[in-house]
Amino acid sequence: MKTCEIISVGTELLLGDILNTDAQFLAQELARLGFSVMHQSVVGDNHDRLLASLNHAAQRSDIIILSGGLGPTPDDITKEVACEFFSKELVLHKESLERMTKYFTNKGLEMPESNKKQAMLPADCVVFENNNGTAPGLGMEKDGKHILLLPGPPRELKPMFFESAVPYLKRFSDKIIISHNVRTFGIGESAMSQLVEDLLESENPTVAPYAKDGEALLRVTAMADNESEADRLCAPVIEEITNRLGDYIYGIDLTCIEEAVVALLKEKGMKLATAESCTGGLIGKRITNISGASSVFDCGIISYSNEIKHKILGVSEDDLKKYGAVSEQVAKQMAQGVLKLSGADVAVSVTGIAGPNSDVTDKPVGLSYIGLAHKNGVEVKKLMTGRNDRDYNRYVNASNALNMVRMYLRGENNG
C-alpha cells in the first residue's frame, strides 16, 4: 500500500489566520480510502521552503497531496514549484481556459488577464475540473511518485476531491477502510467504554470510544477489499453494541442528535415547539439546521426575560417571584405555555444560568431546568454541568433538551 502525505500551502495558515480544515478533510478521506497518512505539514507561499518540503516529502511518501496556492495572484506558486520539482513544463490547457472564461461570462464578468495563468498546466497531467471556482487541480507522476494539486477553498477542494482525486487514487488502493459511528447521549465515555470493554480489544473491526461536547460515541472501523465486505465485518459488532447500550444510542452514522429528533418526529407525524431562555434560540437553530425541519417544527419562543415568560408563555408571576426564573416550576410552565400556544404535540423548554455570571438569586452557573410537556403531562429534568463556560453550557442544555424529546418519542405510550 502506498504512503501518502498532505502539504497545506499558505502563509495565512502559518500565521494562524485560518483554521486548517482542508487537512482534516483530506486526512479523513484518505484514511477511508485505505491510505496511511504519516505526515501532514504546512508551508508558506515561499518558493524555497515549498521546494524543500516537496523534496523532504518525496523521500518518505509515494503520494503527496498539496492544497492551496493555485490562485491567480503572483504569490500563488504551488503549481509552478511542483512542476519545477518534477521538471515539467507548463503549457496552456485550452479546455480549462474555455471553462474559466465561461465561468466569468456566466457571472456577467470579463475574465481578468491574471486568471489565465490558472489554465497553464503540465502537458501530461490528469486535469481535475473545478466546478466551483476557476483553478483546475491536477494529478501527475514521475518515477513512481505522485503529486496531486487541489485548490485551497474548502468549497472547491471537497467536490474536486470526490469527483477527480478519488478516481485518480483508487488504482493505488487495494484495501478500503470504512467507519461507522454509534452515537450515544446520556452516558459518559468511561461508563460507555466499560459496557463494551471486551469489544474495544477487537481487531477488525476496531472499536474506539470518543467524547465531545457532552456526548460519547463508539467508532467501529473495518478494513476490507470493498465496502460491502467492510460493512459485513462491522454489522455483528454494531448489533452487539446496540444490544448493550440500548436507548443511549440515538443513531448510527447520524451527525447529531437533532437529526435523530427530526427523523423521529417525522416518523410519528408529530410537531415540536420550543420555549428557550438561556439557550436563546439555539435549540430552534439546531433543529432548523436540518433541511425539511419545517414539517415537524413551526413554533419557538425565545423568552429571555420574566416579563416575556409571563406575557407570552403564561408563566405565573408569583412563581417567577417565589422560585426565580431558573426553577422547576418555571421550566414546566414554559413548556406547557408553548405547547398550548403552538398546538404542537410535544414542547420542550430550557431555563438556566449559562454564565459567566449568576442571576440575582446566586444559583450556581451551569444549573438548568429542562421541561417537557405533552398530552400525558409535564416533566422536568434538573441539570448541573459544573462548568462556567457559556458556550458549553448552552450547547449541552440544548442537547439535553433534544434528548428529552427523543426519549419521549421513543416511549411506547405516546403513539
Next chain:
Amino acid sequence: MKTCEIISVGTELLLGDILNTDAQFLAQELARLGFSVMHQSVVGDNHDRLLASLNHAAQRSDIIILSGGLGPTPDDITKEVACEFFSKELVLHKESLERMTKYFTNKGLEMPESNKKQAMLPADCVVFENNNGTAPGLGMEKDGKHILLLPGPPRELKPMFFESAVPYLKRFSDKIIISHNVRTFGIGESAMSQLVEDLLESENPTVAPYAKDGEALLRVTAMADNESEADRLCAPVIEEITNRLGDYIYGIDLTCIEEAVVALLKEKGMKLATAESCTGGLIGKRITNISGASSVFDCGIISYSNEIKHKILGVSEDDLKKYGAVSEQVAKQMAQGVLKLSGADVAVSVTGIAGPNSDVTDKPVGLSYIGLAHKNGVEVKKLMTGRNDRDYNRYVNASNALNMVRMYLRGENNG
C-alpha cells in the same frame, strides 16, 4: 529573531478524527509575539517518526513547540522522545506529583498509578504547571535549541501557553507584532480594497484585506518594541481607514457583528425583538452568545409555519396566501408583529428560502426578505445570496438582519 516551528503530535490528527485547532492557536500567538513560524507539521504517536520530525525541525528552527502526547497511557511518548533527542534523563518532579495527587483528591478520586509517569520530568527543565489537567508542560534547552512541550487538550494548552510558555519565550522576542481588525459589513472585499488601495502598500503597519462568511475586514499589523509603540503606529492608519469606510465599519477588534449590536443597544438603552422564519433561532442564538445580552434582548419568535406567523405575529392570512411567506409584505408584518408583542424598541424579521429546496412558489433558493420595525415605521431589505448553501444562507441572512439593526441604531433620528 529566532525561528519557531510547531509539531502537533497525535495519530487522531493524522486520521482526521480531530481538527487541529491547537496549531492555529499557537501560530496566532507566536506571530503576535513576533516569532516567524515557517513550518507546522503533524506526526503520529510513533517513536521513530517523531524522532525524525524533531531532527528535521531542529535543522531549520531554533524553537520547537510540541503539543500532544503528554497523557498517562503507553502511546503518549512525546516527552520521552524529546528527552531522548536532547539526551536528557527523566527524574521524578515531586511538586508535580503532589499537584497531580491533589488534583485527583479534589475530585474525590485516587490517582491511578499510570498517571505517575506524567510527573517524570528532565532535571534541568522549566516546568509549566497545569492548572486544568494533570500533565505538566515544560521548556528545555540544549546547544541553543529549545523544545517546549504542551498538552494537547485546548483547555489545558491555552492557559498554559499564556501562563508559562509566553514568559519562557519572551526573552527571545525583541519585537512584538500587534494586529487590529477593522471589521466591516455591507461591502465586498474588492470594493473595500479599492477604497484603501494605497494603504495596502503600507509597510509598518501592513494592511491586509480578508473576507469570510459574507463579511470583509482589514487587518492592520505593526511590528514594534512594545505594544504601545505598535498601537501608535497603527492608530493613524486605522483613523484613515475609518474615514474612508465610514458606516461600513461595525467595529475595531470586535469578533462579530452581534457584539456591535448588543453594545449599541446598551448605549442607547433600547431593546431588540426578533421574528425568525428561515433562520430558525440563529439571530437569537447569536445575540445571546454575548454575555449580558439579557438587558437588551428579551423576546424572539421562531415562526416557521404560516399558521404561527398569523397566530402569534398577526401576519395577514390573505397576504400569506397572495404573496407567499417569503415576501416583502410578510417580512414587514412579522417585524411589526413582534415589535408590538414584545414592547421592544426595534424589531427585526427574516423570511427566506435557505435551501436546499425551494418552497411551493418556486422562488429562488437564497432569496430572503429582512424586515425592520421601530417607532418611526417599517422597512424591508431584499437579499439574494445566489448560493444554494443552507448554512451559508442562514448565517448571511442573520448577519444582514443584525446589520439592519446596527444601521438603524447608528441613525441620528431615532434617539
